[in-house]
Amino acid sequence: MSDLKSGSNLEKVLKAGHFAFTGECGPPKGANVEHLKEKFAYLKGNVDAVNVTDNQTAVVRMASWAASTLMVQEGLEPNFQMVCRDRNRLAMMSDILGVYAMGVRNMLCLSGDHQRFGNHPQAKNVHDLDSMQLIALAKKMRDEGKFLNEEDIDVPPKLFIGAASNPFADPFEFRVHRLAKKINAGADFVQTQCIYNMDKFREFMKIAVDMGLHERCFILAGVTPMKSVGMAQYMAKMVPGMDVPESLIQRLRGAGKGQVAEEGIKFAIEQIEEFKGMKGIAGVHLMAIEWEQRVPEIAERAKVLPRPKV
Amino acid sequence: MRLSYPSNVKIIQLPCTGRVDILHLLKAIEDGADGVYVAGCLEGECHFLSGNLKAKKRVQYVKKTLEEIGLEPDRVEMFNLSAGEGPRFAEIAREMVERIKKLGPSPVKIKKAA
């Protein structure tokens, strides 16, 4: 794990043994570059890399490759997300070459939420490849220098390959195996779905560590601070694969009017503290979606600043 | 029992309402009947176990169809009573006739005559 595959900042931070801290930024529902740059400003210097989502929840937004490229130009490091829902293998390989040419060095391979959830449910479903096959494809392009059809790539894209892991989806017993499968396919790092059920997550990590997965792949724990009781209830009921314990909802309720967001941040910071010492965890992925302005404060209070220079 | 019921009700006897087909009900309306109803045994007391439940579903299907083509679904109905309930039989007949009188003659019939 010492040779650099992509030379990205995230890769260097992780391989140097630092506790990584990544953020997330959703592109705008338009070509609103100004708004995007405002969001970047909150994240710059406070995180090692920033995930750029790809038509998240199947709602059309500025392309992930475009926002990633703008991010590079602004001096931040993107973690370019690509979903399998919207593009076939030709477009995927084409986009991978494109983003690499524009300076992107990290990629996250995802299935993508079904378009029935989104704002264009009438769309045709692509899913030419699944996320596992996309991970393998990115690895093939990087390490073998070949397209999926075995033809040579003239300048291979050297990306640091990431995947998502959801310890809370079903069937629970299979989740660690699926993580293992993604690592076997080529995932260099993994970001988990946001965690609220710490007991269940500790159980998951124990199995992952027993299997030695943390030695082959950097595992980053997902954290999303709860802004309100409504948000907690919504996520508990309406988001598939999300596990929000009743105890957390009670805790937020008990915080009192106007204090719920602060309580949510407190919980997130407690989590980050525990993750710093948890075996197998190489860092934290903070998803403060549409709340980027709180990232500097959270980073400060979580004592992850300053970010290491590698 | 020799109870009277309205003379504009034509009765078709069947061994079980399970024998009623969707087409029987539609054809009645097609041929100009102002209303059609199915009188079956009380639920749970069908001699053939579930014939009346099948009839109920078919009546619901016909109601839905009529609604889709702009006809009043209340022109078709399902009633349940026991074979011994003579007065209830007459009551149902009167009830249905009253309902149809309020709805007026079937629009299918009026136009056919035109």
Next chain:
Amino acid sequence: MIVADRKPLDEILEMIKDYSKIMIVGCKGCVTVCNVGGSKEVGILASTLKIARNKEGRPLEIEEKTLERQCDPEYVDQLKDVLDSYDAIISMACGVGPQFLSERYPQKRFLPAVNTTFFGGAVQHGTWVERCAGCGTCVIHYFDGMCPIARCSKSLLNGPCGGSAGGKCEISKDVDCIWDMIVRKKMEQGRLDELLEFRPAKDWITARDGGPRKSVREELVQ
């Protein structure tokens, strides 16, 4: 078999609004089995359309006929001397039927009365579910007899995705997650290690993605 659902009545009435003499042709194949286009359903549709048109004061003459199948020329030929007097012909067969009829009788107008949906089977009387997507390269043996191409909303070959919860697909509580079922079966049968094998990208060329398909039995072609 092929499963279809009847088109809404207002759509069918709109299709035939300019006609006064039509024929409805049913099929004794798949559409009879799924109770949408057999001789019984032809009768029901005929009566329904007549009621609707009588109500408008524009009566409709309808001839009812049901063929053995509408996907074989020898049966389609049986309509030869019968079609001339009709303004249009409604076919209650699957999407294949009205096309075969159209090809054989190019001067006549054929209208589909059903929306053909999927290849499936009956799970109880009156309920049919999708089982096969016609991908052209069957791989159900890798998944203990279940097809993720047809039954996974994302056609994953290395599932389940992170949206699988409580055995249900993220798109709806009414849709079972086939990957949940595959994983559980593999675990129960002691074959979990088979699921750790990476399933490579599918070759979609044999599916509809590769273009319209043809199936030939050389030993039978004259």
